[in-house]
Amino acid sequence: MELQTDEEQEENNTETETEEVQEQEKSVSGSYSSSEDVLALPKVRKRAEEAGIELASIKTGERITEEDLEEFNPEQDSEDKSETSVESKKDSGTGEIKATPSVRKLARREGIDISKVEGSGRGGKITRQDILEFEEEIEESETEKQPEKTREKSQDTQYKNKETRDDHSVQEDEHVERIEMSGVKKKTAEKMSESRFTAPHVTHVEKADLTELKEMREREKEEVGPHLTYLPFIMKAVADTLQDYPKLNAELDTEKDEIVLKKYYDFNIAVDTENGLMIPKIEDVNDKSIVRLASEVSEKAEKAKNRDLSPEELENGTFSITNLGVIGAEEFTPIINYPQTAILGVGRISETAEVVEGEVQPRTTVKLSLSYDHRVVDGATGARFMNQVVENLENPEKLLLKL
Amino acid sequence: MVVGDIETGTDIVVIGSGPGGYTAAIRAAQEGKDVLIVEKEDIGGTCLNRGCIPAKALIHASKFHDNIQHWNEIGIKAECEHVNFNEIQEWKQETVEKLNSGVKHILDREGVEIMNGEARFVDDNTLRVEEDHNAENVNFEKAIIATGSQPIEIPGLEFDKEKIISSRELLNLEKVPDELVVVGGGYIGMEAVTKLAKFGCTVKVVEARDRVLNNFQEDIVSRLKEMTPEYGDEIYTSAMAQEVKYEDGKAILVAEQGGETLELSGEYVLVAAGRTAEPALNNLGLENTGIEINDDGFLDVDEQMRTSVENILAIGDVAGQPMLAHKAYREGDVAGEVVAGKTSAFDNQYIPKAMYTDPEVGVAGMNPDEAEEEFDEVLIGEFPLEASGRAMTTNKTNGFCRVIASGDKKLQGVQIVGPRASDTLAEATLALELQAYLDDIINTIHAHPTFPEALQEACKDALNKSAHI
Numbered sequence: 004m005e006l007q008t009d010e011e012q013e014e015n016n017t018e019t020e021t022e023e024v025q026e027q028e029k030s031v032s033g034s035y036s037s038s039e040d041v042l043a044l045p046k047v048r049k050r051a052e053e054a055g056i057e058l059a060s061i062k063t064g065e066r067i068t069e070e071d072l073e074e075f076n077p078e079q080d081s082e083d084k085s086e087t088s089v090e091s092k093k094d095s096g097t098g099e100i101k102a103t104p105s106v107r108k109l110a111r112r113e114g115i116d117i118s119k120v121e122g123s124g125r126g127g128k129i130t131r132q133d134i135l136e137f138e139e140e141i142e143e144s145e146t147e148k149q150p151e152k153t154r155e156k157s158q159d160t161q162y163k164n165k166e167t168r169d170d171h172s173v174q175e176d177e178h179v180e181r182i183e184m185s186g187v188k189k190k191t192a193e194k195m196s197e198s199r200f201t202a203p204h205v206t207h208v209e210k211a212d213l214t215e216l217k218e219m220r221e222r223e224k225e226e227v228g229p230h231l232t233y234l235p236f237i238m239k240a241v242a243d244t245l246q247d248y249p250k251l252n253a254e255l256d257t258e259k260d261e262i263v264l265k266k267y268y269d270f271n272i273a274v275d276t277e278n279g280l281m282i283p284k285i286e287d288v289n290d291k292s293i294v295r296l297a298s299e300v301s302e303k304a305e306k307a308k309n310r311d312l313s314p315e316e317l318e319n320g321t322f323s324i325t326n327l328g329v330i331g332a333e334e335f336t337p338i339i340n341y342p343q344t345a346i347l348g349v350g351r352i353s354e355t356a357e358v359v360e361g362e363v364q365p366r367t368t369v370k371l372s373l374s375y376d377h378r379v380v381d382g383a384t385g386a387r388f389m390n391q392v393v394e395n396l397e398n399p400e401k402l403l404l405k406l
Numbered sequence: 407m408v409v410g411d412i413e414t415g416t417d418i419v420v421i422g423s424g425p426g427g428y429t430a431a432i433r434a435a436q437e438g439k440d441v442l443i444v445e446k447e448d449i450g451g452t453c454l455n456r457g458c459i460p461a462k463a464l465i466h467a468s469k470f471h472d473n474i475q476h477w478n479e480i481g482i483k484a485e486c487e488h489v490n491f492n493e494i495q496e497w498k499q500e501t502v503e504k505l506n507s508g509v510k511h512i513l514d515r516e517g518v519e520i521m522n523g524e525a526r527f528v529d530d531n532t533l534r535v536e537e538d539h540n541a542e543n544v545n546f547e548k549a550i551i552a553t554g555s556q557p558i559e560i561p562g563l564e565f566d567k568e569k570i571i572s573s574r575e576l577l578n579l580e581k582v583p584d585e586l587v588v589v590g591g592g593y594i595g596m597e598a599v600t601k602l603a604k605f606g607c608t609v610k611v612v613e614a615r616d617r618v619l620n621n622f623q624e625d626i627v628s629r630l631k632e633m634t635p636e637y638g639d640e641i642y643t644s645a646m647a648q649e650v651k652y653e654d655g656k657a658i659l660v661a662e663q664g665g666e667t668l669e670l671s672g673e674y675v676l677v678a679a680g681r682t683a684e685p686a687l688n689n690l691g692l693e694n695t696g697i698e699i700n701d702d703g704f705l706d707v708d709e710q711m712r713t714s715v716e717n718i719l720a721i722g723d724v725a726g727q728p729m730l731a732h733k734a735y736r737e738g739d740v741a742g743e744v745v746a747g748k749t750s751a752f753d754n755q756y757i758p759k760a761m762y763t764d765p766e767v768g769v770a771g772m773n774p775d776e777a778e779e780e781f782d783e784v785l786i787g788e789f790p791l792e793a794s795g796r797a798m799t800t801n802k803t804n805g806f807c808r809v810i811a812s813g814d815k816k817l818q819g820v821q822i823v824g825p826r827a828s829d830t831l832a833e834a835t836l837a838l839e840l841q842a843y844l845d846d847i848i849n850t851i852h853a854h855p856t857f858p859e860a861l862q863e864a865c866k867d868a869l870n871k872s873a874h875i
Binding site: 101102103107112114124125128 | 749750751753754755814816839840841843
């Protein structure tokens with residue numbers, strides 16, 4: 004054993020020669036310029052000499068002890084450095100995948116092209132952790148950076164979800180029933196948490212008087228057909244207002260700290276289905292007639308219920324509307340369809356007692372709840388936006404003239 | 407209704423039950439599939455019945471001579487009274503049968519059905535299996551072709567199984583011939599030398615190329631010849647076998663070497679010029695499926711062992727070189743999992759090669775020449791077995807272990823010549839697949855005294871750190 008250590012250390016001498024010169028040069032500017040200036044007991048100096056260690060390369064700032072000497076391992080330092088320099092010169096192996104069989108298997112199981120993964124290990128070796136992190140990155144970039152991308156990837160996220168689910172410890176007994184979450188449910192859950200815990204939400208509630216609109220709708224209904232709901236009018240009122248308040252039709256690019264204003268108006272409309280919440284997209288709301296919007300909404304809702312929506316029809320738009328009022332809610336706090344900036348919640352449309360020109364009158368009203376990302380939109384802008392939406396809805400003739 | 411109209415249905419049909427076929431069948435069955443094997447001969451295929459296993463059994467027996475000689479040298483006075491070659495063959499056969507019944511037992515346990523006969527594709531989902539005069543149609547969802555290979559026949563030297571034989575008949579000889587002529591100096595030919603020379607047979611090897619064991623680096627072969635003269639004597643290179651004549655019950659191989667005619671006599675002429683997968687593939691009715699045999703005589707497969715027809719896979723020798731049982735095992739695992747819907751793939755970066763000469767040879771990864779071409783800097787370390795304690799205590803010090811690393815000290819290849827080289831190769835291959843650096847092997851404690859310590863020492867030598875040479 005003795006012999007071997009000596010040999011190794013001798014060899015270290017030669018290996019670390021250049022390294023030591025550099026170390027010494029560096030230390031000139033420090034407190035010690037050479038080993039003569041180093042504080043150390045003679046026996047420590049002797050041991051250092053025997054071991055071939057330059058005392059100057061040990062940086063303690065005070066007297067060097069025998070312990071310091073033992074801890075100092077020039078071999079490790081020098082080896083690490085020489086390796087990186089060799090690697091930068093030439094990659095080892097052409098087209099070779101630097102990962103162990105089990106890691107390659109993991110990548111394959113998770114549907115990851117391992118050649119795209121950057122290895123964090125020695126010489127670029129891809130570790131198990133690298134695969135898992137790469138997978139997370141893909142998921143994040145899919146939901147954050149590329150909202151237009153389809154949601155097909157929900158399969159990929161199953162793995163992650165399963166882990167978090169397993170972590171929950173719910174006491175199992177006859178009072179508890181476990182229901183496996185469907186793909187849609189899981190995706191929704193994930194998106195909801197992401198939105199709720201990423202974007203600081205403010206919800207602004209405003210009442211709109213729809214009496215005039217109701218009368219107009221009753222008139223038009225006879226001509227257009229029974230499917231003419233309030234929703235297309237609300238969509239129109241919003242699309243019109245968004246053109247004046249572009250920040251509500253925007254997305255926050257957190258990487259560049261920039262707000263991306265969108266010059267197109269694609270709305271996602273929340274639809275309640277047996278399988279959970281679906282939010283099909285209606286494109287170019289500003290360019291379409293109320294009648295056209297009405298038929299598109301009912302077509303998409305029907306498709307959502309039959310699970311016939313294509314991935315394109317489920318893409319993320321620029322603004323969302325959720326119409327919970329048709330089921331029952333006076334007002335509520337919708338969660339933004341992230342990375343969009345705002346969502347409008349439509350409450351129950353009902354007859355309420357309102358004071359009009361000093362008189363209490365029965366009026367048809369609705370409470371609109373606008374949730375917005377407070378990082379993008381400040382309170383005043385949110386309030387002004389809502390004022391205009393309400394104005395549009397309360398003066399439908401004017402709104403229609405604008406279109 | 408005629409017998410030929412019987413129809414059977416199965417999820418998976420595996421054609422051939424060699425190392426690839428039976429592994430694939432077992433894996434698929436373990437994953438819950440209904441699996442049927444079609445085999446026209448014996449379960450276990452070439453490797454088990456007439457290849458690796460019986461050959462290694464005979465090689466083991468052939469070492470008796472050296473062993474007795476050595477015992478006498480160290481004080482165990484003994485002599486060989488008589489060699490009963492028949493009994494050796496019986497023991498070999500017992501070994502084969504033991505393994506054979508082991509495979510059958512596992513197939514049975516996993517519920518794999520076995521059908522004897524020859525298979526032909528009728529279409530992408532139907533196979534016709536014929537045995538004698540019976541025929542049966544098998545409807546399948548997925549098929550795995552694992553029909554293996556057979557010895558190549560040389561024109562003018564067609565196998566007659568009497569005098570002109572293949573490795574298959576060689577393994578079943580009833581007595582050791584005095585003289586044997588081998589056509590082909592590949593590993594099968596050289597293993598024949600190993601098996602029979604020790605029993606007193608003069609083995610003459612005729613090789614068309616300029617050296618034997620062309621698949622192995624030249625310096626390994628020359629070192630092998632230095633250690634064991636049998637691999638150097640009576641070797642005729644750059645010689646083309648022409649025909650076989652018969653004289654006094656002996657076969658005489660006529661060959662042409664540098665314009666001169668050679669006449670080599672022996673009781674048998676063993677033709678060991680390589681193996682081919684084509685004859686079996688030609689009989690499979692592949693034309694009814696759209697699968698084509700490529701120019702090299704194999705089936706093209708993707709990483710998941712699928713052929714151009716998605717529900718038909720191919721593994722083992724039919725899927726291309728190298729034709730090695732352990733490659734087939736791995737491919738069988740992959741195929742068995744793929745047909746069961748898994749994402750497995752044959753993504754191996756290293757296929758080790760072992761040769762049972764005396765001493766053995768084992769290689770994996772790059773050889774020094776390949777490494778020189780690939781990397782700016784190459785580190786090579788070598789450890790001679792003369793310095794191995796384990797080698798000395800077993801009186802087998804012929805050989806060396808060599809490692810090849812790139813400048814960043816990453817292991818790129820291993821070459822071993824010596825006793826138990828095929829065993830040490832396991833660690834070397836594992837190290838390569840696990841992307842090991844020399845220090846990973848050096849800093850792993852190796853049990854002492856063992857042969858694999860040589861690998862550790864060779865790694866140390868590559869960094870000039872060896873304490874033992």
